[in-house]
Amino acid sequence: MASLFDETxxxxxxxxxxxxxxxxxxxxxxxxxxxxLMGSAGVASGALVLGFGIxxxxxxxxxxxxxxxxxxDVPAFIEIRPDNTLRFLSPFMExxxxxFTAMAQIVGEELDMDPAVFTVEAAPAGEVFQIMNGRxxxxxxxxxxxxxxxxxxxxxxxxxxxxxxxxxRLGVPLAQLSTQPGKVVHAASGRxxxxxxxxxxxxxxAVPDAASVTLRDPSTFRWIxxxxxxxxxxxxxxxKAVYAxxxxxxxxxxxxxxxxxxxxxxxxxxxxxAAVKAMPGVHSVHVLEGAVAVVAPYWWHARQAADALDxxxxxxxxxxxxxxxxxxxxxxxxxxKLAAETGRGEQAETAGDVAGAFASxxxxxxxxxxxxxxxxxxxxxxxxxxxxxxxxxxxMWLPNQVPEMFQAAIxxxxxxxxxxxxxxxPLLGGFFGRHFLYKDGNPxxxxxxxAKATGRPVKVIWSREExxxxxxxxxxxxxxxxxxxDKDGWPVGLDVVSVCEGPSEGIANARGKELDDSALEGITGxxxxxxxxxxxxxxxxxxxxxxxWRSVGNSMNDFFYESFLDEMADKGGxxxxxxxxxxxxxxxxxxxxxKAAVDLSGGWKRGPFTAADGSRRARGLAMASxxxxxxxxxxxxxxxxxxxxxHDIWEAIDPGSIVNPAIVAAQVNSAVALGLxxxxxxxxxxxxxxxxxxxxxxxxxxxxxRMANVHVKIIESGAKMGGIGEPPLxxxxxxxxxxxxxxxxxxxxxxxLSRETFTT
Amino acid sequence: MKLxxxxxxxxxxxxxxxxxxxxxxxVLGMTGTKYGCGIAQCGACSVxxxxxxxxSCVTPVGSVAESKITTIEAMxxxxxxxxxxxxxxxxxxxxxxxxxxxxVMAAVSLLKENAHPSEEDVRAAMINLCRCGTYNAIxxxxxxxxxxxxxxxx
Numbered sequence: 046m047a048s049l050f051d052e053t054x055x056x057x058x059x060x061x062x063x064x065x066x067x068x069x070x071x072x073x074x075x076x077x078x079x080x081x082l083m084g085s086a087g088v089a090s091g092a093l094v095l096g097f098g099i100x101x102x103x104x105x106x107x108x109x110x111x112x113x114x115x116x117x118d119v120p121a122f123i124e125i126r127p128d129n130t131l132r133f134l135s136p137f138m139e140x141x142x143x144x145f146t147a148m149a150q151i152v153g154e155e156l157d158m159d160p161a162v163f164t165v166e167a168a169p170a171g172e173v174f175q176i177m178n179g180r181x182x183x184x185x186x187x188x189x190x191x192x193x194x195x196x197x198x199x200x201x202x203x204x205x206x207x208x209x210x211x212x213x214r215l216g217v218p219l220a221q222l223s224t225q226p227g228k229v230v231h232a233a234s235g236r237x238x239x240x241x242x243x244x245x246x247x248x249x250x251a252v253p254d255a256a257s258v259t260l261r262d263p264s265t266f267r268w269i270x271x272x273x274x275x276x277x278x279x280x281x282x283x284x285k286a287v288y289a290x291x292x293x294x295x296x297x298x299x300x301x302x303x304x305x306x307x308x309x310x311x312x313x314x315x316x317x318x319a320a321v322k323a324m325p326g327v328h329s330v331h332v333l334e335g336a337v338a339v340v341a342p343y344w345w346h347a348r349q350a351a352d353a354l355d356x357x358x359x360x361x362x363x364x365x366x367x368x369x370x371x372x373x374x375x376x377x378x379x380x381x382k383l384a385a386e387t388g389r390g391e392q393a394e395t396a397g398d399v400a401g402a403f404a405s406x407x408x409x410x411x412x413x414x415x416x417x418x419x420x421x422x423x424x425x426x427x428x429x430x431x432x433x434x435x436x437x438x439x440x441m442w443l444p445n446q447v448p449e450m451f452q453a454a455i456x457x458x459x460x461x462x463x464x465x466x467x468x469x470x471p472l473l474g475g476f477f478g479r480h481f482l483y484k485d486g487n488p489x490x491x492x493x494x495x496a497k498a499t500g501r502p503v504k505v506i507w508s509r510e511e512x513x514x515x516x517x518x519x520x521x522x523x524x525x526x527x528x529x530x531d532k533d534g535w536p537v538g539l540d541v542v543s544v545c546e547g548p549s550e551g552i553a554n555a556r557g558k559e560l561d562d563s564a565l566e567g568i569t570g571x572x573x574x575x576x577x578x579x580x581x582x583x584x585x586x587x588x589x590x591x592x593x594w595r596s597v598g599n600s601m602n603d604f605f606y607e608s609f610l611d612e613m614a615d616k617g618g619x620x621x622x623x624x625x626x627x628x629x630x631x632x633x634x635x636x637x638x639x640k641a642a643v644d645l646s647g648g649w650k651r652g653p654f655t656a657a658d659g660s661r662r663a664r665g666l667a668m669a670s671x672x673x674x675x676x677x678x679x680x681x682x683x684x685x686x687x688x689x690x691x692h693d694i695w696e697a698i699d700p701g702s703i704v705n706p707a708i709v710a711a712q713v714n715s716a717v718a719l720g721l722x723x724x725x726x727x728x729x730x731x732x733x734x735x736x737x738x739x740x741x742x743x744x745x746x747x748x749x750x751r752m753a754n755v756h757v758k759i760i761e762s763g764a765k766m767g768g769i770g771e772p773p774l775x776x777x778x779x780x781x782x783x784x785x786x787x788x789x790x791x792x793x794x795x796x797x798l799s800r801e802t803f804t805t
Numbered sequence: 806m807k808l809x810x811x812x813x814x815x816x817x818x819x820x821x822x823x824x825x826x827x828x829x830x831x832v833l834g835m836t837g838t839k840y841g842c843g844i845a846q847c848g849a850c851s852v853x854x855x856x857x858x859x860x861s862c863v864t865p866v867g868s869v870a871e872s873k874i875t876t877i878e879a880m881x882x883x884x885x886x887x888x889x890x891x892x893x894x895x896x897x898x899x900x901x902x903x904x905x906x907x908x909v910m911a912a913v914s915l916l917k918e919n920a921h922p923s924e925e926d927v928r929a930a931m932i933n934l935c936r937c938g939t940y941n942a943i944x945x946x947x948x949x950x951x952x953x954x955x956x957x958x959x
Contacts, residue, residue, distance in 0.1 A: 141900030141937045274897065281902030282893035282909055284837020284877030291836035299831070325820060343819075345827035424841045424849055424903045424936050474839075474903030475936045509842045707897060711942070715900055718938020741846035741934065749931055752940040 123152070123203055129227050129241030131158055134168035136181050137188035138446055138480075139277065140473030141715070142770040143708035144188045146275045148196060150268040150704055151189070155200030155261060156207075157224040158240065160268050165276060167470035170448035170463075183446040184481065184593065186672040186768020189704055193766060201258040209250035210243040226267075272707035277472070288474045290428040290506060292442040297430070298328055299344040300495050300505040301351035302336040304514045305358050307734045308485055308590065309369035312337050313357035324350045331498050333491055340495055344506055351508075368485065368554050372734040374588045376521065379731075380415055383523035383544040383585055390542045390581030393560050394569040397577030402538030406529035409538075410616045412609055414526065414794045416601035417728035419519035419594055422746050425474020426512050431492035432502035437461070442469040442504075443489055450482045451489065459493050477719065478593035479516065483552060486517045486590060510739040517552070517592035518729055520545055522601060524568070526609040529577070534617025535627065536610075539578040541568055543605075544585055547598065551591025556584065563593070567602025567775055570670060572635055573610070573628035589731065595719055599671040599775040604724070604796065607667035607779035612792060621783065622649045622666060634699065634762050635675060639668060642677035642697035645758045653788050653805065656683070661805045662692065665783025669775035673767030674700040678717075680753075680780035682788060687802035689785055691721055691753040698757070698773055701764035713757045713773040720777025722747035726799045745799070806870055810835075811879035821867020825859075826850045828866040829876060837877040837906050841934075848933025851907035851914075852876050858914035858930075877906040880913065888950060889913050896946040900937035907933050908943055912950070922951050 124132040133152060139145040149163035168174045175181040177191045204224060211229030212219040215236055223230050230237040263269070280286045305311065312332050315321070321339065322330055326346030331338045339350040361367055403409060429443040439459050445451045448468040456463040473480060480487075488505045495503040507515070522545035529538030547564025550556050562569075564582050594600055614624040622643060629635045643649045643666065652663035660683040668677045678696040682689050694717045703709050726745040730737040738744035782793040789803050808815045810833065819828050824843075829835045829852070841849035843862045850862040853875035880886035889912050892898075899905040908931070915922055915930040922930065927947045935943070 141902065143900075274894075277902065278894045278897055278899060279890070281899035281905050282890045283880055284906040286902045287836070288839075288903060290840065291830075293834070293836075343823075343827060343831040345823050345831065422936055424839070424847060424901070424934070426840065473901060475901040477936070506840075509844075711897065711900065711939075714941055715938040718940065719936075722938075740844055741842045742844055746934060746936060747938065748934060749940040749943070750928055752938065755941055 123156075123199070125240050125244045125247075127241045127244065129239045130162045130164065132164045132166065134174070135165050136168050136174040136176050136192065138167050138183040138470055138473055138476070139165070140183070140476040142188075142712060143275055143705065144183070145277065146273060147189045147704045147708065148192075149276060150271075150273050151193060151196040152200040154266055154269045155197045156203045157226055159226045160273050160276070162227065163276060167448075169470075170452040170466070170468035172449070175449060181447065181449055184478065186674070186771045190673060190766040190768060193704070197260050198258060201260050202253055205253045205258050206247045206250045207240050207243050210246040211238055214238055214243060214246060269704055271705070273705055275708065286472050288425050289430070289442050289444045289471045290425055290474070292430045292469070292471060292504065294430065294432055294502045296501050298340045298342060298495075298499055298501050298503045299347050300338045300340045300491065300503050301344060301347035301508060302333070302338045302488075302491055302505065302511055303351045303354045303356060304336045304511050306514070307358075307370035307372065308335070308515070309361045309364060309367045310358040311335060311361065313359045316355040316357060317353070321350050321353055324353065329499060330354070331495055333494050335485065336491065338491055338495055338505070340499055340503060344504075348508055368590055370588050370734050374734045375732050376418065376730045379588070380521065380523060383521070384413060384415070386523070386544045386583050386585060388542070388583040390544075390583035391560055392579060392581045393565045394580040395578065399538055399540055399577045399579045402577035403527070403529045403540065406538060407532040408530040408534070408616060409527060410530075410612060411525070411527045412612055412792070412794060414524045414605040414608065416520075416522050416604065417796055418521050418589060418730070419723060419727055420513060420516050420729050420744060421475075421477045421479035421592065421594060422741075422744065423473070423475030423477055423479050426507050426509055427479070427488050428504060428506040429488040429492040430502065430504040431489070431496040433496055438465045438467060439493075440467045440469065441489065441492070442471060443487070443492075444473050444476065444480045445470055445482075446476060446480045447482055451487075454482055455489055455493065458490055459497075477595040478597070481552070481593060483517045483590065483592060484554070486515055486592070509741070513729075513736055513739045513744065515590075517590035519594035519600060520548055520551060520564075520587060520591050522605075524602075524605045526605070528609065528613045528616070530613065530617045534619055536575050536613045536617070536624075537577060539575045539580075541578075541580045542583050543568060543581070543602070544583045546584060546587045546591060547582070548591045548593050550584070551587060552593075563598045565598060565602060567599035567669065567671065568606050571606060572632055572670060573625070574630065575628065595716070596671050596771040596774040599669055599771070600723065601796075603667065603669040603671075603775035604778040604782065607669070607776070608782050608786075608793065611665070611783045611786065620651065622651070625666070625668065634764060635668065637762070638675050638697050638699050638760060639666075639677045641758050641760055642666065642679050642695055645697060645756055646679040646681075646693070646695040651787050660685075661788065663784050663788035665780045665785070665787055667776045667779035667783060669772070671768070671772045671775050673765065674698060674769065674772035675767070676772050676776045678776035678780040680777070680784045682781060682784040684788065684803045684805050687804070689725060689781065689798050689803060691725070691751070691781055693754045693756065694721075694777060694780070695756045696758070696773055696776065697760060699760040699762045699764070700767040700769055700772065702761050702766050703759060703769070706759055709759050709769050710757045712769050714755045716771065716773035717755050717777050718747055718752060720774045721751065721753060721781065724778035724781045724796050724798060725751060726797050728797050728800070806867065808866070808870060808874060809872065810874045811876060811882070812873075817866060819866055821865055821870075823866050825852065825861035825864040825866045825869055825874070829861065835876055835878055839903055839906055841904065846934070847904065848907045848911065849904045851910040851933060853910060853914055856914065856917055858911050877909060880909060883913070885916055886913050889916065889946075892946040892950050896942050896949065898939050898942040898946050900939055904933055904935045905939075908935065912943075912947055915947075916950060920951075922947070924948075924953075927951065
């Protein structure tokens with residue numbers, strides 16, 4: 046079978062070896078005769094190991110039964126230990142968003158095991174963990190919402206197995222048994238047996254049909270929907286959490302690199318190679334693709350030497366063949382170039398008769414907005430540890446959001462089969478979109494090359510300076526809005542052209558057949574009833590490499606749209622709250638949400654007004670519909686020393702339903718911080734083809750004294766479950782910008798606001 | 806060279822220019838102290854040198870040979886450190902956690918000097934960066950530790 050887990054074939058009690066997972070083509074419904082297995086390689090003896098496939102969605106299963114495609118197995122990996130604790134291998138990475146805890150809550154709820162006894166780790170790369178329609182991505186705020194039903198069924202199947210084992214052990218009919226957290230209970234006799242004690246027996250029990258397992262009545266949930274404490278708080282408060290940068294193996298060498306100053310250049314002669322080799326601690330110097338590396342037992346030695354390298358950097362023969370950074374690239378000039386673009390672009394969303402609406406409009410207005418390039422600026426600099434093993438396999442430790450994609454890319458570079466590459470995914474020291482597979486944006490190619498060249502395990506760490514030279518950026522866009530108002534001042538027409546390159550087409554370094562959704566999301570997909578609209582993208586390639594950044598296109602597009610919506614309100618003499626309510630008439634979910642945000646703030650009070658401390662303040666509001674959730678935010682601002690102070694953010698979020706309100710509130714706080722950082726202080730600039738900022742001295746991220754008070758209202762409307770990590774972000778920048786405009790009378794059309802001086 | 810780390814004498818085979826951060830992480834294998842920027846901007850590398858919070862990424866190890874160095878690894882061996890860690894857990898402060906070793910060290914340093922810091926004291930002392938934006942949770946934990954009501958976070 047093709048499973049990655051061939052290596053974890055398990056020794057049953059009788060010594061027979063069995064594979065854990067169904068071979069390709071096996072229909073999930075046939076898994077009922079499969080058995081739970083114990084004692085797999087690396088797993089504590091006597092443990093219950095669940096590895097099984099269950100149907101994710103009935104339509105897909107029916108398709109498989111009809112022979113329309115391969116069976117859709119959804120595996121998971123649970124280990125119940127003799128001490129009645131549990132290890133769960135999560136398909137999703139933990140980077141602070143609380144996913145590991147959410148997985149424990151969902152599985153634990155159905156398994157009947159307290160999430161607090163779970164140890165959760167990131168699953169290795171492997172087809173069996175690709176549970177998102179054959180994919181596996183920690184991104185798009187998808188982890189919990191994409192796997193909620195699957196994880197419940199996995200937990201429930203495990204409970205059913207333990208009940209069967211309990212019936213045998215206690216010698217009573219299954220129907221007389223129930224469970225309490227971590228144990229099977231026979232109420233009639235008062236006897237019970239722990240899951241840990243049953244783990245060895247449970248493997249011999251038949252796996253129930255996934256469709257037949259009984260899920261808990263949600264009204265009886267003990268952990269789902271509750272503010273369960275996150276599992277990693279103590280280890281993260283005591284320095285015990287292990288990130289990729291902390292990983293060590295025997296005989297390890299470490300490496301630092303000097304990247305080509307501009308992407309596309311290649312190293313020629315290292316003019317001072319002999320001198321660098323003679324520097325303290327240096328093991329060796331290596332010329333790599335687009336970089337030169339120094340290897341040493343201690344990273345600081347490698348870093349000192351890499352910084353000292355005097356490299357001849359050569360222009361590429363064919364700049365068009367690579368993502369090439371020209372020597373004259375400057376962000377200000379590039380913004381001007383985008384603004385000068387007059388094309389009408391390609392339509393992404395149209396409705397009604399835009400030309401007619403503008404022709405018959407009583408009033409029209411137009412405005413041009415722009416966004417800035419942004420770094421991810423996750424606090425853990427990227428690193429990768431590569432170790433070639435004697436058996437021809439390769440172990441890789443690296444921060445990643447897509448292990449199977451990295452596995453494939455690594456196998457290709459290393460000349461191995463993917464199954465020979467073992468991907469270890471430690472905790473992420475922040476990610477925000479940083480750890481997708483980005484060409485030229487990840488250190489793994491260096492680690493592979495250096496481990497090969499030295500014949501020893503090598504950990505490459507990119508210094509912060511080298512990271513800011515290769516961190517792919519949130520795109521810059523210039524967006525041209527035209528609005529049409531009727532004689533009463535209400536919006537009737539909207540015409541938008543975003544001059545940009547979307548992150549997806551930037552990452553691919555090629556345009557797709559369809560328009561890039563991630564370029565325009567947040568300008569498209571809005572719910573306001575503006576009958577006539579045309580939203581288009583005028584593609585202009587960006588020289589810097591591009592990336593997904595928390596909330597992706599929405600991170601800037603809602604700023605553009607919601608700010609211009611306030612401009613239309615002002616032009617038509619309407620209050621921005623009243624205008625939004627009118628444009629959302631008949632949309633109960635969003636009307637309720639908007640009112641909830643405003644109520645949370647104590648009622649709509651745009652201002653300007655004088656606060657208790659004597660400062661002049663105003664409020665702004667904005668909405669966003671990112672990643673399956675809905676959000677509305679109110680911001681209160683004042684001006685101090687010419688700069689914007691954000692005092693409070695009140696945010697209401699409707700993700701449909703939730704798993705952990707405390708994690709949701711923490712994520713709203715986090716997204717508010719990143720939204721404020723973007724709108725207030727952040728921007729990655731280039732001059733002469735080089736980044737102006739290479740570290741946090743010149744690249745500002747939100748410092749503690751600029752954080753706002755954050756007030757959160759969670760609304761569970763019962764709509765389809767949406768995301769949580771990203772959705773609270775996009776409404777924040779426009780809420781702030783609208784408040785600033787209300788306060789100062791000056792319209793804010795570019796981020797960050799720190800580049801302007803304000804007066805009230 | 807000899808160092809006093811978490812109450813124990815440690816022999817460190819490194820030149821005096823090596824930053825304390827890398828002596829801890831690479832030479833002594835203590836990876837609880839984090840590298841974030843290397844230029845004393847972010848605070849992830851914070852340790853205590855003779856009880857005072859210090860950014861180890863720009864502190865030559867040779868300059869602290871006579872000093873007592875305390876790192877996150879020893880926080881729970883200290884009564885105040887235990888309290889701070891407990892408050893961090895109670896207030897569910899960390900997200901990704903990468904900056905939190907440094908945040909805990911900064912909090913311990915503040916509270917060692919001033920058991921009841923004012924809001925302003927907290928603001929002045931807690932200047933480490935957190936990209937996850939746990940600032941309000943940090944503030945709530947410190948307000949709790951300092952014995953006054955915290956900043957609203959939810």
